[in-house]
Amino acid sequence: MNLKLVTPEGRSEEERIFEMLQNSRQQIDSEISKAVIGQKEIIDQLLIALFAGGHCLITGAPGLAKTLLVNSLAQVFKLKSQRIQFTPDLMPADITGTEILAADSQDEQGLKFVKGPVFTNILLADEINRTPPKTQAALLEAMQEKQVTVTGVKYELDKPFFVLATQNPIEMEGTYPLPEAQLDRFMFNLVIDYLSEDDEVAVVTQTTARDSEPIVPLFTGHDIQQFHQFVRDVPVAEEIVRYAVQLCAASRPHQPGTPDFVNEWVNWGAGLRAAQSLILGAKARAVLWGRVHVTMEDIQALLAPVLRHRILINYRAEAEGITVEQIVQQLIESTKRPVAA
Known part of the structure; x- marks a missing residue:
């Protein structure tokens, strides 16, 4: 890739995107630090996955701000986010959506598709290993093909689309480990560990005082799609x-x-x-x-x-x-x- 020197005037589109990406790391760290303290390496790896267009599996004990981190990222990028708490009784239709019988303006009844939470930009699949394989498999097509199929009809997902799934490494009784075919669809497996003592002191101090500052959106979904193409080049x-x-x-x-x-x-x-x-x-x-x-x-x-x-x-x-x-x-x-x- 041959990038010209950045000048105040006449910058190419590639130069503009490269400058945005260069500045994004520090800007995003600054915004996320309003809600999440520490975990710098995890944040960097999440950004790499997002800019590369990949999905992430996040492993960590409860209370390590996995959900807060994902929600903060969604706010920074001004993206829609949905959270699914995976449980043993969750059904595939609870993820993809289902058809219901509805009446139109002429009082004629017909089937209407109601979209599930998978129709979003960032999907947080919380404790994905606590739901049976049939429901886990409902994410396979969405992750790989960026679409879902319901009663033979294909529905395109919103762009960009990321799955950030969490696993709890403790209390493994009654869980359903993800099969290798589904694990392979995750770009990264990130392990969140406990914070240092200084970071834990900062977290306790911040969360027991006044509310944190609101996160300011820096980028849009369109920006991320441009980042994807730039990275591939x-x-x-x-x-x-x-x-x-x-x-x-x-x-x-x-x-x-x-x-x-x-x-x-x-x-x-x-x-x-x-x-x-x-x-x-x-x-x-x-x-x-x-x-x-x-x-x-x-x-x-x-x-x-x-x-x-x-x-x-x-x-x-x-x-x-x-x-x-x-x-x-x-x-x-x-x-x-x-x-x-």
């Missing part, structure tokens, strides 16, 4: 793409060239969609960091969020206390760095 050197593919391929056990530790600890590795998410996320990260080219550091920084939900470890790894994060780190250390042609 960011160039990537072939050796960087090959490096991403090699990292993901190395996570697959019992394949030619697979490291011994993967064969020992992994039951199932990452597929092709992992490399696609890795490159697309690296492009968005590069732009947010003020660059129009992808580096190896972009790939390494996003490898854990991309592979965390795509690598299935075996019982031996669990018995030895091996985590996916440790396997990802070893993949980085054992995979040869790219060399420019």
Whole structure:
């Protein structure tokens, strides 16, 4: 991508979008900090996913401001947001919508489709692992095709459309783990941890005093769609793409060239969609960091969020206390760095 120097007059559309993206990180941090304290890395990764057009799975204990963070993002981007609390009795129609019998102005009865909460810009699927697979699957078409089908009729979803789903890692009794096919549709799996002591003091002080300042919208849905196209146009050197593919391929056990530790600890590795998410996320990260080219550091920084939900470890790894994060780190250390042609 050849960007000209930004001048007060005669800026191209690409230059204008690039400047907006460069300034967005600090502006968004400033607005979200009115409601959410800390979690800077999580906020950065959420922004990368939003600018790349991907969905996120957010894992964390209750009370870590997952819902507040999603709602704050929706306000910053002036987007419609809906929240679904997933429960064991939730039905697919509760997500997609249903047809009802209604009368028109001439008192003639007919079927009318009533849209469900999936018709929004940001859908917060709260505790998605607490609903049966049939209801979980209702999100598959929406996430992949940006549409839903009801009684054979297709309905396009609003644009842009993001699914930010949360999982509670505790109280796993009575839950329904997401199948690998659905997990693969999430670009990132983000883990929210407890705040530091200083941040917790700030949260308690702020939330027990006066109401926080209102969040000022900075961007529109149209801006985000422009960001999506700009991010996809960011160039990537072939050796960087090959490096991403090699990292993901190395996570697959019992394949030619697979490291011994993967064969020992992994039951199932990452597929092709992992490399696609890795490159697309690296492009968005590069732009947010003020660059129009992808580096190896972009790939390494996003490898854990991309592979965390795509690598299935075996019982031996669990018995030895091996985590996916440790396997990802070893993949980085054992995979040869790219060399420019």
